[in-house]
Amino acid sequence: MADNQNKSEHDQREKPMSFIAMVVWTGLIGGILMSSIAYLAYVFNFTEIHPNVILDPWVNGNWKKGWLGTVISIILIGIVSIGAALIYYAALRKFKSIWAGAVYGIILFLLVFFVLNPIFPGISSFGELKRDTVITSVCFYILFGVFVGYSISYEENEVQNRVEDQAENSS
Structure with a gap:
């Protein structure tokens, strides 16, 4: 009977999150965390870019400027x-x-500030931005890239290690 109870408890344990689910959560949390910190940077005048610039092209009304x-x-x-x-x-x-994530963050920065810039009227052209805004933005993009990159690469490495361990144990 104790054997059946152990099997039942084992079956009821949570299964580990799939790799893709972890990637989705990492992106969501990284984006929310970085944009929240970027909002604080806006409040303390480190940057002139408010997070609501993402709403400017698609939403009308003054409510988007509020909380x-x-x-x-x-x-x-x-x-x-x-x-x-x-x-x-x-x-x-x-x-x-870790450099792959940092380079990825820089690529995202260049994509947003040079390629997608015309879509966002709330972001001035790159040449018109203050130096504080550029430096702060680059840092946030690098930080986001490192967060996402390191989290995903670490999990990939762990999956590879588990596969190799299982291959060793089965042979």
Whole structure:
């Protein structure tokens, strides 16, 4: 009977999260965390870019400039960050270096500030931005890239180690 109870408890334990689910959560949390910190940087005048610039092209009304617009913007940036994390997973997860994440963050910065800049009227052209804004933004993008990159690469390495351990144990 004790044997059956142990099997029952073993079956009831939570199964580990799938790799893709971990990537999605990493992107969401990384995006929400970084955009929340970026909002604080905006409040303390380290940057002139408010997180609600993501709403500017698609939403009308003054509500987006208030607290509700800020919260929705931070959540929306988190959702968009899921896509960035999935791209990292697909293209760069095998890289074990922290530099891969930092370079990925710089690439995201260049994409947003040079390629996608015309979509966001709340972000001035790169040449018109203050130096504090540029430096702060680059740092946040690098930090996001390192967070996402290191988390995904670490998990990839752990999965590879488990596969190798199982192969050793089965032979």
